[in-house]
Amino acid sequence: MYCIVSPFSKTFDEIGLIYFVPDFLSNHLVVGNIVEIPLKSQIEVAVVLNTEVELGDIETSKIKSLISIKNSDIFFQKYHKELILWIAKYYFTPIHNSLSIFFPRNLREKIIKDKIEINKPGNNYSYTYNHNLVLSEPQNKAFTEVKTVSNKKVLLYGLTGSGKTEIYIKLIKETIDGGAQALLLIPEIILTNQISEKISKVFGDQVLIINSTVTDATKTKYWIDIYNGNAKIIIGTRSALFYPYKNLDLIIIDEEHDNSYVSDSSPRYNAIEVANKISDLTGAKLLLASGTPSIKNMYQALKGKYKLVSLLERYGEK
Numbered sequence: 001m002y003c004i005v006s007p008f009s010k011t012f013d014e015i016g017l018i019y020f021v022p023d024f025l026s027n028h029l030v031v032g033n034i035v036e037i038p039l040k041s042q043i044e045v046a047v048v049l050n051t052e053v054e055l056g057d058i059e060t061s062k063i064k065s066l067i068s069i070k071n072s073d074i075f076f077q078k079y080h081k082e083l084i085l086w087i088a089k090y091y092f093t094p095i096h097n098s099l100s101i102f103f104p105r106n107l108r109e110k111i112i113k114d115k116i117e118i119n120k121p122g123n124n125y126s127y128t129y130n131h132n133l134v135l136s137e138p139q140n141k142a143f144t145e146v147k148t149v150s151n152k153k154v155l156l157y158g159l160t161g162s163g164k165t166e167i168y169i170k171l172i173k174e175t176i177d178g179g180a181q182a183l184l185l186i187p188e189i190i191l192t193n194q195i196s197e198k199i200s201k202v203f204g205d206q207v208l209i210i211n212s213t214v215t216d217a218t219k220t221k222y223w224i225d226i227y228n229g230n231a232k233i234i235i236g237t238r239s240a241l242f243y244p245y246k247n248l249d250l251i252i253i254d255e256e257h258d259n260s261y262v263s264d265s266s267p268r269y270n271a272i273e274v275a276n277k278i279s280d281l282t283g284a285k286l287l288l289a290s291g292t293p294s295i296k297n298m299y300q301a302l303k304g305k306y307k308l309v310s311l312l313e314r315y316g317e318k
Helices: 081-089 095-100 106-111 135-149 162-175 189-203 216-227 238-242 271-282 296-300
Strands: 002-007 018-022 034-039 042-050 068-071 154-157 181-185 208-210 233-238 246-252 285-290 306-309
Touching: 002 034, 002 095, 042 081, 042 285, 081 095, 081 271, 106 216, 135 154, 135 162, 135 306, 154 162, 154 296, 162 181, 162 189, 162 246, 162 271, 162 285, 181 238, 189 233, 233 238, 238 271, 246 271, 271 285, 296 306
Parallel strands: 154 285, 154 306, 181 233, 181 246, 208 233, 246 285
Antiparallel strands: 002 018, 002 042, 034 042, 034 068
């Protein structure tokens, strides 16, 4: 039996490294395990990406063996394997680069030192709903279209001040009432603060906010709570896409035209494209929203990739 792994340390391989799995490990090894491997003259920690490997013409005598399963926990949700491999292939980046964005630095260090338990109970999140929300007729029409459309992917063309946030709130409430998780992406920290305050007033103070101001230790705590499905409402900048959602059913991307959704550092990626792939892999509804939609996404909506929903009357206008 052979497997493909990716070390947390830098490698020069785009698809991962192949290792032989000894008999004493073969019945226990699964995708997402953390293992120890010999790499050059050192012992490194790696993540298992594939346990069904066809060697083809590879010379087996040159393949080294796994040393041990360092942590029997599975550090992926089911869709992660495909997403990590897709990012590496689609954006032409080594797989360790793709892997790195899924694990906050502090979490990687704890994994390597074997000082983390991802299956512990974690925090108990309790959400309220402090809002007598009544949508205007245009808002309700847009909400109903977004909710009932057969296409899982929607572009909401809503003017500034038209009340898109109220539609987000209704969609989030229905999502968490069903026991699932909702993710709202915001382009900038300042906007995150504005919208998070509004949504926290509605759902209580246990809405998770993920941005560059959050400490590594807190990111690790959030990672575990999202992994276990305890945290249901998450607001964040583009990095929030890569947390391990247990039951993700709704992705909202506010101001989808904003350039900050494109990462210009390694690994380079477009969060809109990644969100589309996550929607494909998980079945989550994807809602892109903007008062000035990008040409690309408007074109794709007109071509049928997204259902186009319009909200062109400012809230309170008659």
